[in-house]
Amino acid sequence: MKILIKNCNLVSMTEERKKYEENIDILINNETIEKVDKNIDIKDYDKLIDATGKVVMPGLINTHTHIPMSIFRDTLDGYGLQEWLNDRIWPMEDKLNEEDIYYASLLSCIEMIKTGTTCFNDQYFMTNAIISAATKVGIRAHCTRTLMDISGDIEERLEELEKLINKYLNSDMVTINVGIHSLYTCTKECVERAVDLAKKYNLYVHMHFAENSNEIEDIKKLHNTNNPINLLEKYFKDIHLVLAHCVKIKKEEMQSLKTLDINVAHCPISNLKLGCGIAKINDFIKNEINVSLGTDGQGSGNNLDMFEVMSYTALLQKGINEDATLLPAYEVLKMATINGAKALNKESKIGSIKEGKNADLIIVNLKSEKTEPVNDVFSNLVYNARGNNVETSIINGKIVMENRKTNIQNEEEIYNKCKTIISSLA
């Protein structure tokens, strides 16, 4: 299948950092971006998309989420993290079955597609149901079977994870990674077993880290250490590590992280809502640590609109550092695209619009009351465009949304199904 996109305004954050060109054509051949140029003059396309006056940019990459948590939207207000998990979420999660997980994930996949995300990095359980939903909608999925051993049997979970790894070893659209819940819910043994698995299959590890102050205290106790930051060096040498949150890493501790292969998945909205604080993203960048973005699950992150996450990311760093010149918009767009690809070990495949890469891209219409006039396209995308400005999404060369219609016939049916699920858990 050949798709020809005509006349777009191309936005792409590559090694040269920032690119904006008008009147560009893009030729997609099966799953690949074949050509990016002015006036591509071919006739044998299967599908022509006129993108005159519209932005085409790489699909957004959500590097930390829990997509079955869509059904827990708006259940948090007024709770702290530990209280919310212990008293509300975990008792409800215990009652979830595979069908619940499938429909809850389907809702999230629809939400992601309709807000410009083309790839997500998840951490949950009943992973086959999550993957089924992702496959149904056509979104690129990075999944795991989350490991933890302060409650539950680690052997069974490791076995489940290894089965998943083998099942999707050669998949284009599904990548399995090793999910460690956190160092306050996993003992030394559990972490070491997980790391062994990551090494055996050359996978990255995806873990919550330094989300709030309580967590730091709990890690100290469980791992009998005064310095949880040092545990990273102890456990994860030579491991590609995606660390969600990192709110409680201090400036002076960052230096010591530079010897490790660490990627910070920044989830500013979730961190604020849970009262965790604000991660020092500007300092991670200064220390040349790769920062990507995530929504977290909807329970704490509200929704999966990565445009909102971009806006919060840029504004918070300017605000808390009292410096309006920090984090220009294109840097934040990088975080949501190419840095995300880097975090997920997929830099050569996705994250920018480049000949030879997989065709994961979105068409954004900035002709709207909240975005006009467009004086600076990078700023406009970060601060004013939102998921609903995304018109069309293409993932791995397939159109998964066109003019805001996904391939799910009746979205309202999914909404109703999810309402029934959450009622059944209360």
Add this chain to the structure above:
Amino acid sequence: MKILIKNCNLVSMTEERKKYEENIDILINNETIEKVDKNIDIKDYDKLIDATGKVVMPGLINTHTHIPMSIFRDTLDGYGLQEWLNDRIWPMEDKLNEEDIYYASLLSCIEMIKTGTTCFNDQYFMTNAIISAATKVGIRAHCTRTLMDISGDIEERLEELEKLINKYLNSDMVTINVGIHSLYTCTKECVERAVDLAKKYNLYVHMHFAENSNEIEDIKKLHNTNNPINLLEKYFKDIHLVLAHCVKIKKEEMQSLKTLDINVAHCPISNLKLGCGIAKINDFIKNEINVSLGTDGQGSGNNLDMFEVMSYTALLQKGINEDATLLPAYEVLKMATINGAKALNKESKIGSIKEGKNADLIIVNLKSEKTEPVNDVFSNLVYNARGNNVETSIINGKIVMENRKTNIQNEEEIYNKCKTIISSLA
């Protein structure tokens, strides 16, 4: 004209703080809410709106903005406040004519209507053009002719303002207030003349205050004082005061403000983007100071979507105070509605859905990928709904938007006009 709204889910923040009722009918008779009840059974309506499953809530009140600044959207990235004003904005503003102001304001009025705002509190110049745009779209306008005397002639400006006051003395839809730019751009004489005018006509004063650290230093010099906070007591005794920003008011200074009639117009997005910081809203509330919300102009505030402002307001206070229980969603909805009405001295007329009040209300559809499932309607409105979920808006009993169509025939023409204006200023 009688409008009957059937079967809505009513959200209204009144004296009892929080109200949610399902299957409510609302009868609007000319400009007034005549009845709010279950099963209103009349036949002589002129217009029936079926709001089954939809939220009806008071229209949002934006208590600090500069609506002609729509054309400066996305011009700020990388500048500090004073630099941006001196080097970019003021030279461009000098070239604006009445027609420019009219079209730029029209764009903002469309943006406000389409994102759920039904009343705004502005500070700018060429005020007649702003009022013309507001009248065209049908939005409730609180305007002024901004006063300052460190540059320009104060006599002419005062005269212009007094003319406006007299012209709109008996208007329902247009209210003139006394706009003082700030204490760093207005001398003692200018402030005193402005206050005299406010007393003569019993008007409130709308002023920028304590936006950033530089400002505090400049006020100290211009007014020869060590304590700018004390100036409020000196100049504004017995004046109803709307103070935009108040970022640099410390906790311990709030006590002394309680003897004054102060309303804080919190503009969190603008404050972050300009690198000013984060106002201590939670402490203002503890000190029983009325807090309302504002977007500021688009140059610094990005857009006029008050739903975004609500989300930032709630999340920032939880985050910086590291306490997830602070500012429950309904408190933030109050700030955007009834507290805004209080700030603008219109509490008896607007800000809640109550029999006898003016009919300023919006119909919000929460059936969307970012808002489903709705587990808590207050949280959903604050954290997930955005301007684009607003379907229909009624102001002073007139439908100004229905199913997302305003009474402006060709919005794209206005967009194009605004593009031309900004090009002509560069």
